[in-house]
Amino acid sequence: MFREAIEQMSGYVPGEQPRGMKLVKLNTNENPYPPSPKVVAAIQAAAEEGLQRYPDPSASAFRNRAAEVLSAHNAEITPDWILCGNGSDDILTIATRAFVDQGRAVRYPWPTYSLYKTLAEIQGVRHEAVPCEPDWSVGFELTAPSDDVRLVYLANPNSPSGTLLEPGEVAAIADTLDCPLLVDEAYVDFAETNCLDLVRTNERVLVSRTLSKSYGLAGLRFGYLVAQPHVIEQLAKVKDSYNCDTLSIAGATAAIDDQAWLADNVTKVVAERQRLDAGLLAAGFDTVDSRANFVWATHPTGQHEAIYQNLKAEGVLVRLIRHPGWSGGDDGLRVSVGTPAQTDTLLALLATL
Amino acid sequence: MFREAIEQMSGYVPGEQPRGMKLVKLNTNENPYPPSPKVVAAIQAAAEEGLQRYPDPSASAFRNRAAEVLSAHNAEITPDWILCGNGSDDILTIATRAFVDQGRAVRYPWPTYSLYKTLAEIQGVRHEAVPCEPDWSVGFELTAPSDDVRLVYLANPNSPSGTLLEPGEVAAIADTLDCPLLVDEAYVDFAETNCLDLVRTNERVLVSRTLSKSYGLAGLRFGYLVAQPHVIEQLAKVKDSYNCDTLSIAGATAAIDDQAWLADNVTKVVAERQRLDAGLLAAGFDTVDSRANFVWATHPTGQHEAIYQNLKAEGVLVRLIRHPGWSGGDDGLRVSVGTPAQTDTLLALLATL
Structure with missing residues (x-):
């Protein structure tokens, strides 16, 4: 079966x-x-307003506000640089399905977030776990040439170590790879640097974020991806049309608004x-x-x-x-x-x- | 890329x-x-209670209550017969990914819900659209032998026609097929019969439901699947761990409770x-x-x-x-x-x- x-x-x-x-x-x-009391208020208002309607398939309210907030860091970002997901796990799933044909491979530094291996297994692709050094520095094999690797995941900061690669180091990895690099920035709000600027200059850099950690919204399931618009356009084909619900869109919009x-x-x-x-x-x-x-x-x-x-x-x-x-x-x-x-x-x- | x-x-x-x-x-x-005012109240209470925690990965509250409600129709159903999804589109995606290897095929009567074709395209599998007769009766080729077909979708009632196959007709289709039959009962609460009983006697029958239509909760994104426990167990590997959020679990539980x-x-x-x-x-x-x-x-x-x-x-x-x-x-x-x-x-x- x-x-x-x-x-x-x-x-x-x-x-x-x-x-x-x-x-x-x-x-x-x-x-x-x-979370911010404004998030709770926004959710409660949305619940009153009519859950009988489908949500906005593209979560425009969030994307519009997030673009304004993020463009303080990277002026290029407009709503079409953003794809919303049912948690950043949904974003990781979408990217895996969009980039990696069965029989191909993904790669990631290891130890890291164990979901990357699971995503590879579900997709029916090989997973190359490149061991970190004992001090958690990333192994050079991460960028070794390969005929099969179609996506590299990089949790930055990494889990379980909490270690961070600086944007220049990540840029060097991305520039050496000839496949997309998904920089999983689930924890980045607790760090001093991030890789949002790399998206502008390299179409193969994708940055995922979540509201689960720094916004106190693990229960809401809301994440997003920042990438060049032509990349977002292809990835959007793979997501469920209504992957984010009315309540989470309202809550996430209020959350990112409350910097x-x-x-x-x-x-x-x-x-x-x-x-x-x-x-x-x-x-x-x-x-x-x-x-x-x-x-x-x-x-x-x-x-x-x-x-x-x-x-x-x-x-x-x-x-x-x-x-x-x-x-x-x-x-x-x-x-x-x-x-x-x-x-x-x-x-x-x-x-x- | x-x-x-x-x-x-x-x-x-x-x-x-x-x-x-x-x-x-x-x-x-x-x-x-x-939706029922009890749904709105349950969501508002859940929003107050602590969205900073992850939701229950298995949505037990909903599954426990749904099993009680559904067992009025089919006494076999216990919580381990139920898998919850972020809308029934999520359930359809999970089933497609679980059953159909790249290069294989899915099949469905046509015209029908156009998402089935999209799911096949995303998965990289062929889609066999079996034309209905002009009166919307299902074409006999739906059950024709095939080396490649790994999953048959059957919207029942169908969309856009609203036509319904009786359980006996669906059972005959399922018994002829040697692959799983996913009976998409998104609209079944508006009909007089359903196929829940078939799940007990045929492990290859899967019944999906949604709260979007009859419960007035399209904005909430909540659906579920009923199948034999050993089938649910495999499908659960394919879902995102936290595919349903805290608010939707609370709302869906209140909804199914309010028969x-x-x-x-x-x-x-x-x-x-x-x-x-x-x-x-x-x-x-x-x-x-x-x-x-x-x-x-x-x-x-x-x-x-x-x-x-x-x-x-x-x-x-x-x-x-x-x-x-x-x-x-x-x-x-x-x-x-x-x-x-x-x-x-x-x-x-x-x-x-």
């Missing part, structure tokens, strides 16, 4: 999303703060990231200097699963991430930045373990 | 969704009534469908006996485009649908059932044209 590729794959396993329990939840890089909220939230999260990092170091972990809303921590004992389980037993969820065979270590803990009280709880617990 | 299949396809064209204009909108089969609202709404729409059909006949059209929330109308003059344009100029949007080369005629008008006042406006206008 099923394609062989589907029967053989195991499927993406999202982070635990326990319901109805009181937890310190630091496992899926959600924002610890609720003051974003700046304030990012300031809080970045400050707390520094405190979390210092606390983890003090607790005996090695950490990586993060540019995202999480910190990658490994312990000299290597007892990451035991630490994860002990924390979970006490109601603190972090993410145990395994990448067996990597020269930088087989596993570790990715800890999302929470509120100061959540950091306190975590650090107090670690001190007792 | 792009797959050849993508560059060559033209893309699905959704019905016009004009914004900010006062229109009698009878072109995309939306419900003319707003009294559904029954009342269906009664109103079906009554108005009869009045619309009678009015179109009186205006000189030929119509097809519809089991959906729209009526297919053709005019002996064949001047469908002119009628469509004249109506549009007066602020009444209907859907001009073309299927050139079909033995039943090259085109016609699909008119969604509106409110009594909207029907009056349409019929008064037709009388003057």
Whole structure:
């Protein structure tokens, strides 16, 4: 009945999303703060207004406002440079389907967001995971010539490391590749630089963003892609016509409109990231200097699963991430930045373990 | 840069969704009534509660309640028989990707929902459109043996005709096929029968539903599939982990919980469908006996485009649908059932044209 590729794959396993329990939840890089009240108000108004109508297939309200906001960084960007998705996972799916024929390949630095492998498996294409150095620097094989590679994913900042490539480094990668480079900027609002400018000069650079992290809207499912208009035009053929719903378009538009909220939230999260990092170091972990809303921590004992389980037993969820065979270590803990009280709880617990 | 299949396809064209204009909108089969107030209340409460968290990846709240409601019809159905989607278009995409390898084929009666062809084009597979008879009965070639066909779509009720195959007829088709049959029941709540029972006895029958039409929730994007649990399990690998957002899960759960609202709404729409059909006949059209929330109308003059344009100029949007080369005629008008006042406006206008 099923394609062989589907029967053989195991499927993406999202982070635990326990319901109805009181937890310190630091496992899926959600924002610890609720979104701007303007977002909630916009959603509630949209709900009153008539859900019986289909949404705008091109999410113009969001694209118009986002273009204005983004053009403060890159004056070229107009609404036709933007494609909206049901979360940036939808954007990643659309790009994979648009660029990679069955039997071809995708490539990405590794360890990274494990969805890239899953997307390749669903599409029935090979995945070339190019190992990072133990310090998380990107392996040079990422740009090696290939007859088959049709798309390279680059999470920047990367997960689970939080490491960031500067725009010049990303430009050099893009210029060496002869296939599209999808720069997944899910966490970029917590960093100091981004790759939006590269889109203007290289049609093969695509930048994806999400409102899940820095806007506190993981529950809304809204992401977008920035690329040259002729690229957006082809990708739009692959998306579901009504991939974004009326409520998420209204909420996302209000969110990107409230840049003051974003700046304030990012300031809080970045400050707390520094405190979390210092606390983890003090607790005996090695950490990586993060540019995202999480910190990658490994312990000299290597007892990451035991630490994860002990924390979970006490109601603190972090993410145990395994990448067996990597020269930088087989596993570790990715800890999302929470509120100061959540950091306190975590650090107090670690001190007792 | 792009797959050849993508560059060559033209893309699905959704019905016009004009914004900010006062229109009698009878072109995309939306419900003319707003959804149950309980849906709006559930969404507004969910918006307050914390959109910063990811949604439940398996939409358990909806699946639990839907299983209870559906098991009134089919006692076998438990939550593991249900897969939720970002609209039933998402369900159709998931099934296409799960069953049909590149180079294989899909099949469907034609004329029908034009998205089936688009889904085949995106996936890079052949599409076999099996012409209906001029009376819209399904052509026998739908079940002809084939080495390549991996999935058959069957819209039931069909669009644009509104015609319905009885469960026994669908069972006979499914039993003859050696590939899955996806029965697209987007409009089934307006009909007297459905194919839910077939799922129990034939693992190759999949039934998709949407809340867009009968629940008045086109703006919410929520659909679901009913199939045997081992089928659901494979399909779940292909969906985006968080394909349904927090707000749509809350709204959809409240919607399916309010079966009294559904029954009342269906009664109103079906009554108005009869009045619309009678009015179109009186205006000189030929119509097809519809089991959906729209009526297919053709005019002996064949001047469908002119009628469509004249109506549009007066602020009444209907859907001009073309299927050139079909033995039943090259085109016609699909008119969604509106409110009594909207029907009056349409019929008064037709009388003057």
